[in-house]
Amino acid sequence: MKKLVALCITMLLVCISSFAQSSDVTIFSPDRSIQVTCHLDSEGKPSYSVQYKNSTVLETSQLGLVFRDGDFSKGLTKTMVTPVTVVKDKYKLVTGKRQNNIYTANHQVIQYKNATGSLLDIIWQVSNDGVAFRYHFTGPSTTRPQTINTEITSFHLPATTKAWLQPMSVAKTGWEQVNPCYEEYYEKGIAAGTPSPLKAGWVYPALFQTAGHWLLITEANMDGHYCGTRLDNDSANTNYHIAFPDAREIMPGGGVNPLRVFSSPWRIITIGSLATIIESSLGTDLAQNANPAVDFSFAKAGKSAWSWALLKDDSIVYDVQKRFIDYAADMHWQYSLIDVNWDTRIGYDSMQLLINYAKQKKVGVWLWYNSAGSWNTTPYHPRNKLLTHEDRVKEFRRLKKMGVAGIKIDFFGGDGQSMIQYYIDILNDAAEHHLMVNFHGATLPRGWQRTWPNLMSAEAIKGFEYITFGQSAADEEPAHAAMLPFTRNAFDPMDFTPMCLYKIPRINRQTTAAFELALSVLFLSGAQHFAETPVGMAHMPGYVKEFLQQLPTAWDDVRFIDGFPGEFVVLARKSGNKWYIAGINGSTQEKTVSLDLAAYKAKKAELLLNSKGDRYIDQQAVTLQANKKENITLGAHDGFVMVLEQ
Structure with a gap:
């Protein structure tokens, strides 16, 4: 009897194994x-x-x-x-x-x-x-x-x-x-x-x-x-x-x-x-959570002034950077980024003075670095200071002592295993020295911002700087911008460096100012470096400046409203008791979008849109009525922002 039971069990196991296999x-x-x-x-x-x-x-x-x-x-x-x-x-x-x-x-x-x-x-x-x-x-x-x-x-x-x-x-x-x-x-x-x-x-x-x-x-x-x-x-x-x-x-x-x-x-x-x-x-x-043993409390999202976008290399001098720190403070922005060649055009000693001045203004300073070793021939500097752990510790200790908030590191060499490890080594060493990080000329972050909260952004996109280089990129911007919320910026922070509201030197901008303003809501970046300068901002109405002063640095929720990749996009982001609805039309055809505002249970609404030419943004109060949708008509390459207060 025991032999028969054992035989039955063996046959059952064989059948289960065969079933599992097939x-x-x-x-x-x-x-x-x-x-x-x-x-x-x-x-x-x-x-x-x-x-x-x-x-x-x-x-x-x-x-x-x-x-x-x-x-x-x-x-x-x-x-x-x-x-x-x-x-x-x-x-x-x-x-x-x-x-x-x-x-x-x-x-x-x-x-x-x-x-x-x-x-x-x-x-x-x-x-x-x-x-x-x-x-x-x-x-x-x-x-x-x-x-x-x-x-x-x-x-x-x-x-x-x-x-x-x-x-x-x-x-x-x-x-x-x-x-x-x-x-x-x-x-x-x-x-x-x-x-x-x-x-x-x-x-x-x-x-x-x-x-x-x-x-x-x-x-x-x-x-x-x-x-x-x-x-x-x-x-x-x-x-x-x-x-x-x-x-x-x-x-x-x-x-x-x-x-x-x-x-x-x-x-x-x-x-x-x-x-x-x-x-x-x-x-x-699906990304790994941050190491609970590491203190990431220093990593704080924020908006930033940035001179290089429109003014290029010649702006990296002491007086101009001081002016941009004043600009950031006036706009209630948290940071100012100082870009390439600062180590010789300003120098470490004078940079310390700028950082001290910015601290008085409650503005943090980001500094640019070249990642590069031998994998490219870029001339910009400081370079070759981050290639080894010993190099990074030496430089990061100095930056921490100076009071630097973050580092923008540019010109990486691809996606090989050793290069991916280099990115991670930088993030770990930067966290050790309480430095935030922005990768430029870089790979897609792939969820790293969860594992390393000090990673505030990464470029990995054909961003605004290309628009300043040539008219063809400016012509492409409307459709390109209408692609990005569905693709590159769907999960990972993107340092597109958006928003030129006034003029781009030597370029015929193809978008309205309202389109550009909408990008400040549509595009997500922990360190949002805005391209607009103090001179350009001075041409905007006071309510535009006030909007950008109050614009949140982090969001509680998002809702998709309407859109199609490369054509147009309308979405809503929530912060506290306010919803910010932003939309852009990337096409050359007029487009009307319909908003069901009842879904947001708002008591007050204001609309910022183009009404008097592509460099002007008008402000309108929105009458909220039950069971009535708000229709907004966008011209070619146009946009809008609506702020709903609950």
Whole structure:
């Protein structure tokens, strides 16, 4: 009898093992609108597909990693599937679309074993606004594979998909070999599968529309062991796959590919409507929380004056910077940024005097640095002061003693693993010395602002400075600006350096002043460096100045109202008892937007808009009536801001 029971148990275990090996695993979002199906084929190749509201938004897409000393892309067997559990998280951000964030998702782990017996977990988390997954290795580090050659992960879009994508620039191209720095214009509404015009793939976040739904693909939780990745696709193929950086995107002597990986970054697919894209926080929900042992209380979001945007190198002198500190104080802005070559044009000793003066005015000072070693030939300085831990500690101690608030670091060299580690080393050393950080000529932050709250912003966009360089960039600004809330600025702070209300030297500005003012609300940056100068601001009515004096530095909530990528966008941001509704029209056609103001339960509303020419902003009181919508007509390249007080 005992032998018969043992035989039955053995047969049952064999059947369970066979079932586990052959059957698909299906994971749903909490509201069951998203369904992920994970499959392992007869060759042991793992894959997945995604449905949203019964529509296929990702067809069968590949999973897996190939190491120098181990293959986890084929010949796998499924060894374990954990029960579904619910993960919940609450966290705060210094800079972002919300200060307080809540994340809820269904969590499940599928474990695989490769031909040599090594184990790989694929961790899935499916929330109501999207799908996230990552690779994770169990066991001691001595038994884990070391260097990853290839990541097989792909995102196979249906054939009719449209895409809004920024091409990745080729390493060592551009002015003084500064590329890649995420500073290309977006290809808008192209057929999915269209090859990248620069032949180097596409950057994150990558926006797609399929079956009437929207997907935004990105990655988060970069800990320095992995490289920054990008998307690539074969010609006329809608199967986008993860690609590693160019071999030249490294610190001198460092590596490109992931090294000693314990967990990969999260692969994130936000899914839903355009409102989902605008209102989601998945890009930070999946980032690592800040180290509770580190004091980040010094990191405070704020608005900043900045002379270089319009006045360039010649403005980096003592008297001009003193005037801009006065300007920041008059505007009730928290900071003033002093840009390139300050170390020789002003000098450390005179800079100390400026910092002392700014402190009396309750203005913090940011200073510019060149990150660069040998990876580019940029002439600006100070340079070569941040390349090693010892260099950084020496310089950061000096800056902390001087009372510097933050550092803007420019001209990075790409996304290789060693370069990603360089970014993180800077953030750690800066935090140690209570310095905020703004990365320029840089990679996408990928949620770093949660892990390191002293990261206030990053450029990683073709920003305002290009408009000052040539008319073609000014001509492109309206449509470009209407792209960014849906893509680059969806999750991560963006130092576009917006808002020129008056004149740009030698450039015919294509936007109205009201369009430019709206960017102060639409674009998110922990350190918001405004391009407008004291002279330009003097041409604005007093109520515009008052608006910018009172403009919040952080937000409590966001609502999408209307828009379409590259054409127009209208959204609302909340701070305290006020809602700020901002909209821009990036097209050449007149556009009317309809606002349901009853939803904001406001007692008072004021509207700032263009009414007397493109350099003037008018102020109008808005009569609030129950069951009556407010219609606002925007001309070509026009905008508005409305302030609702509850």
